[in-house]
Amino acid sequence: MIESKYYKTWEQYKAEHPEISEREEKAMAKRMQTYEEMMYGFVMFLLI
Amino acid sequence: MFDAEQLKQAVGDLDEDKVMEILREFVATNPSQEEAQQAVAACQSGMAIVGDLFEKEEYFVGDLIFAGELLTNAIEILKPVLGTASSAKIGKIVLGTVAGDLHDIGKNIFKSMAEAAGFEVFDLGIDQPPANFVNKVREVKPEIVGMSGVLTLALESMKDTVDALKEAGLRDSIKIIIGGNPVTKEACEQIGADAFTTNAAEGVKICQGWVK
Amino acid sequence: MTDIAALAQERTQIIADVLAGRIPKRVPVIPGITYEFAVEYAGLDLMTATWNPENFEPVCDKVCQDFYADVFPVIHLRFPALYKTLGAKNWVMGSQGFLQHPEVVGLLEEEYDEFIENPYNCIMEKVLPRIYKNLDTDPQTRSIVMAKAFYIFNEEFGNIGATAAKLSQKYGYGTANLFTAAPSAPFDFVADQLRGFRNMMLDVRRIPDKVEAAVKAATPLMIKMGWPATPLPNAAVFMPLHMAPFMREKDFARLYYPTFKETVEAFAKAGRQTLLFVEVDWMRYLDYLYDLPENTIMWFEFGDPKLVKEKLGKKHILTGFYPVTLLKTGTVQQCIDKAKEMLDILAPGGRYYFNFDKSPLTLDTVKPENLKAVLEYVAQNANY
Numbered sequence: 033m034i035e036s037k038y039y040k041t042w043e044q045y046k047a048e049h050p051e052i053s054e055r056e057e058k059a060m061a062k063r064m065q066t067y068e069e070m071m072y073g074f075v076m077f078l079l080i
Numbered sequence: 081m082f083d084a085e086q087l088k089q090a091v092g093d094l095d096e097d098k099v100m101e102i103l104r105e106f107v108a109t110n111p112s113q114e115e116a117q118q119a120v121a122a123c124q125s126g127m128a129i130v131g132d133l134f135e136k137e138e139y140f141v142g143d144l145i146f147a148g149e150l151l152t153n154a155i156e157i158l159k160p161v162l163g164t165a166s167s168a169k170i171g172k173i174v175l176g177t178v179a180g181d182l183h184d185i186g187k188n189i190f191k192s193m194a195e196a197a198g199f200e201v202f203d204l205g206i207d208q209p210p211a212n213f214v215n216k217v218r219e220v221k222p223e224i225v226g227m228s229g230v231l232t233l234a235l236e237s238m239k240d241t242v243d244a245l246k247e248a249g250l251r252d253s254i255k256i257i258i259g260g261n262p263v264t265k266e267a268c269e270q271i272g273a274d275a276f277t278t279n280a281a282e283g284v285k286i287c288q289g290w291v292k
Numbered sequence: 293m294t295d296i297a298a299l300a301q302e303r304t305q306i307i308a309d310v311l312a313g314r315i316p317k318r319v320p321v322i323p324g325i326t327y328e329f330a331v332e333y334a335g336l337d338l339m340t341a342t343w344n345p346e347n348f349e350p351v352c353d354k355v356c357q358d359f360y361a362d363v364f365p366v367i368h369l370r371f372p373a374l375y376k377t378l379g380a381k382n383w384v385m386g387s388q389g390f391l392q393h394p395e396v397v398g399l400l401e402e403e404y405d406e407f408i409e410n411p412y413n414c415i416m417e418k419v420l421p422r423i424y425k426n427l428d429t430d431p432q433t434r435s436i437v438m439a440k441a442f443y444i445f446n447e448e449f450g451n452i453g454a455t456a457a458k459l460s461q462k463y464g465y466g467t468a469n470l471f472t473a474a475p476s477a478p479f480d481f482v483a484d485q486l487r488g489f490r491n492m493m494l495d496v497r498r499i500p501d502k503v504e505a506a507v508k509a510a511t512p513l514m515i516k517m518g519w520p521a522t523p524l525p526n527a528a529v530f531m532p533l534h535m536a537p538f539m540r541e542k543d544f545a546r547l548y549y550p551t552f553k554e555t556v557e558a559f560a561k562a563g564r565q566t567l568l569f570v571e572v573d574w575m576r577y578l579d580y581l582y583d584l585p586e587n588t589i590m591w592f593e594f595g596d597p598k599l600v601k602e603k604l605g606k607k608h609i610l611t612g613f614y615p616v617t618l619l620k621t622g623t624v625q626q627c628i629d630k631a632k633e634m635l636d637i638l639a640p641g642g643r644y645y646f647n648f649d650k651s652p653l654t655l656d657t658v659k660p661e662n663l664k665a666v667l668e669y670v671a672q673n674a675n676y
Contacts, residue, residue, distance in 0.1 A: 034512060037413065076517045079485045080485070137576075140538050145490055180387055181392070207386050231653055232657040233653050235620065235657070270620075
């Protein structure tokens with residue numbers, strides 16, 4: 033697990049955004065997390 | 081004065097705290113230039129121990145890097161008392177990483193060990209085209225040229241550099257040693273160098289053999 | 293089924309067998325050919341051709357036509373457009389057009405505690421702007437630079453993936469991806485781009501406790517990098533190993549090995565193998581390598597293949613050893629004899645696929661006819 037203000041799991045993101053409805057969450061969660069993971073992969077690629 | 085044997089051993093042991101302590105105490109006694117030279121010589125003998133332990137595989141590249149740093153710091157402390165006297169050099173080496181290759185860790189290790197062994201080293205830097213080797217050889221007339229490289233493409237550049245030295249009519253007046261990860265006996269023959277090594281301590285010994 | 297589809301299936305099968313520790317029908321041939329070599333082989337200029345992703349497919353197609361491989365062989369990782377956009381100090385082009393990693397210091401000695409406290413924050417705030425000078429600027433400009441760089445990164449890898457898939461169809465390559473991600477051993481990660489080779493070696497002697505804590509802090513980042521989000525057939529995480537041969541064993545045992553092992557074990561538990569590029573000479577560490585999870589793939593650069601086969605060959609998957617420099621200096625016959633020697637030592641009992649000790653880097657590092665002959669020879673003559 034990585035604790036950083038520059039990387040959020042969906043659960044962390046959701047906790048900071050109580051306005052997200054369950055209906056929206058279904059559509060959003062996977063997609064938003066994918067971008068988060070892509071950015072993590074990109075940043076770490078810059079260090080190899 | 082100081083105990084030369086103790087200093088030499090402390091350098092050989094890579095005991096940084098002890099080396100610094102001995103030298104600080106020594107400098108505080110206001111030694112003569114000649115005495116300071118003896119301290120330098122003791123440090124250099126300590127480096128020879130490091131080289132031997134490296135060849136016996138008790139020390140590794142990381143230890144050589146540390147040893148180089150230790151020696152630099154030791155000389156730095158001695159500088160104020162060394163004055164202008166300089167020890168006699170046993171020979172000159174023109175050194176560089178060849179064209180296309182940007183690696184310099186191995187080259188720098190060899191450089192600090194060669195200097196500790198008494199060579200004057202002219203370090204061209206990294207990614208050096210053949211012409212730069214040729215020009216420097218013309219200028220300083222060294223006994224030895226050292227070429228370094230990590231990538232396999234360096235082998236071709238080493239050959240180009242030897243060829244350029246031949247063309248310039250300089251090849252016969254120098255010995256050439258190549259070093260780095262990709263060098264082998266076959267590559268050495270094809271390149272037309274006189275010796276090869278993947279081991280900086282061994283490389284320094286080869287160079288010492290050439291200037292005896 | 294078409295001939296090509298049957299060929300692909302057969303290849304996928306022999307790779308699956310090898311990676312699972314079963315004896316395959318024949319020794320798979322899985323060379324890695326750098327894109328830089330491929331560019332020059334295709335007759336393009338290295339300094340300029342790597343800027344244009346459109347060159348990738350025709351360049352690779354030429355290599356696929358002329359050199360035998362059981363898996364799409366071209367490896368492309370370093371993009372000039374990306375590093376130029378970022379103002380990289382850690383990846384710089386040599387005079388011959390080959391991007392290389394000069395010694396950089398991304399993390400200062402006084403920043404160890406900050407890294408240990410929160411490595412990812414420290415990377416974003418301190419390390420990246422230090423080694424990428426175009427990120428060392430105001431937030432607006434930095435966001436633009438990052439946006440461009442991220443776009444290039446996705447464009448290049450997207451193009452590589454699509455091309456690999458297309459050419460795999462065309463040439464009937466086996467399905468395998470041994471480079472799903474490229475995390476480092478945690479110690480190497482701290483050494484390579486954060487402290488630098490030289491500083492790291494000094495730190496090991498002067499401040500080993502800090503080094504140990506930093507390496508531990510980096511471990512979850514490495515595990516996350518290689519984490520298998522989706523199951524894939526014949527897949528491995530690629531981990532090039534760097535610093536261990538330059539260390540004393542007692543330092544290795546304390547500072548390098550524990551987190552390295554933890555990382556490889558984490559992938560193994562998650563069902564993903566690790567392909568270790570065992571760089572330089574690891575002969576004094578064979579017992580440590582033995583202790584890694586079963587079927588770890590080990591690509592050796594140096595060492596005694598007989599000893600390695602004997603010590604590791606029943607537990608792990610081996611490759612490498614063949615000296616690629618021979619492809620430059622040897623005759624075709626000498627090169628084939630060497631391949632035969634490698635097969636005689638390494639093939640018995642399976643758990644071996646053919647590759648060289650390292651990838652041919654640029655065109656002038658090998659004679660293409662030697663490379664061609666060796667790959668053909670192994671493909672034709674290594675049946676079980």
